[in-house]
Amino acid sequence: MAPFTLRWGIISTGGIATTFAKDLLVDPATREVTDVQHAIAAVGSRSVPSAEAFITRLRNAGGASAHGVSHAALDSTTAYGTYEEVFADPAVDVVYIGTPHPFHHPNAKAALLAGKHVLCEKPFVMDLAELDELVAIAKEKNLFLMEAVWTRFHPIAYAVQREIHSGKLGRVRRVTAELSSYAHLDERADNDRMIDPKLGGGALLDLGPYPSVWSMLVLHQHPDNTDQAPQVLDSSQRIYARNGVDELSAWTVRWDGLAESRILCDFTAWTPRDCAAVIDCEHGQLIVEHPLYRPERYRIVPHPSTVAGSSESAPPPPRPGQITEESVHHCPIPAGNGMHYEADEVARCIRDGKTESARMPLAESRVVQGWFDTVRKQGSSVLKDLVGNAGK
Known part of the structure; x- marks a missing residue:
């Protein structure tokens, strides 16, 4: 059976988003994964040229990321000058949010309201009320939501x-x-x-x-x-x-x-x-x-x-x-930086129709945010x- 391919939308083109995107391109076989793989469907930034430059950097990254480039993970990637266009793109299954902390809540909220699954960088939000609102929206819309605590999956x-x-x-x-x-x-x-x-x-x-x-x-x-x-x-x-x-x-x-x-x-x-x-x-x-x-x-x-x-x-x-x-x-960690492990978890959960991860449950994000x-x-x-x- 062919592996399940999860199509990512990336918002923000800073350092942590770059590391995450590069890890999506690492060959899953290097970590003994055969059931899921990743493609980047869209990148959103403050301008189209900025998003295009991010995609170009990924294509030229080389090293462990070269596998994804040569296996079509970037072949259909669209550059957008707004985050809203990423949220609206029907080719995007899940949005990775790598913006600064205070923007996690509004960005994740907008993605969820647009019907997208969400992986949001840590710290999840700025206060517990923001997290509770995101969880409520995700549950109402039956969408996957997880905090990107990558170390848990190493x-x-x-x-x-x-x-x-x-x-x-x-x-x-x-x-x-x-x-x-x-x-x-x-x-x-x-x-x-x-x-x-x-x-x-x-x-x-x-x-x-x-x-x-x-x-x-x-x-x-x-x-x-x-x-x-x-x-x-x-x-x-x-x-x-x-x-x-x-x-x-x-x-x-x-x-x-x-x-x-x-x-x-x-x-x-x-x-x-x-x-x-x-x-x-x-x-x-x-x-x-x-x-x-x-x-x-x-x-x-x-x-x-x-x-x-x-x-x-x-x-x-x-x-x-x-x-x-x-x-x-x-x-x-045999190849890449280690963010691909959490991405694999997201892929399996979405493939299996789950709205949260047993390894990184929302209740535990709530404990730490508290x-x-x-x-x-x-x-x-x-x-x-x-x-x-x-x-x-």
Whole structure:
């Protein structure tokens, strides 16, 4: 049977949209996929020449993307000077939204109202009310809707879940996850998307989705979890004075009866490369290495075994099940950047008539968006009292 071909409309021609579009062109066989494939039916930008230039860059990209070019994935691509024309194009099955954060809601809403399925970049929206409105429209129109949290679909994400959820490491005690990136804020213009409040600037929304991934996969989806509404226990923000957005946000979430997670995102430091996420368990630790958004290696390490207060003491005998030796596990992405995995999920869901993904359900997007709202409202950034565009 021939693979199902999903026809994409791409709106925005910036960096993340370019990466996503290039990944659509990677040979599915490189990731052992034979049931779905992708074509780009339309590209929307602020002008037709801009959209045409984007398509030309894709055709000339080479490397892993050359497969799609040579297999007709761009042969029928139409360049449009407005997003509305992409939404109206009957050749488009699903729209990928790669615009800045504050435009996700209006762009996704317009696409859904035009009858298109939607994959929307993270953070999904600016506040929970916007997300609830999108979900309501998608359900009313029986359309697929998903937040593009690509890391959830990487080989390592499944591998880490198997390790933790199998019980091999015993009970989960705590998860800590950090994504920090020294962003040279003082060197950026006031209208740079990283720090411009009008573009949703700040570390919380730009970086926050990534460390949240690991808490959701490990704890929220844990077979022993019964808390579907984990709450923020405490939060803190440090404000970048020039623009009033957060340069650092940190918060703690508790899953009642299971464990807690501490999440950190920071524009003024770097993530520790060898321990971006640490899952502390009864018998040892599982450590995910940086880059946290696209890791390919994790380690399982023993707990420190030296008796407290006596560095010369012999270590105590291992307890039943305790990890005694470190092991290293590689989970490479064989070709492309890794966004094609989420695209494959979208294709299968739409092919099968599903309106949301079991791997990235809308209820879980709602949980994380709720954390962002809470941290923002408890902080003192200029976005503290932001009200989104729901109902407009």
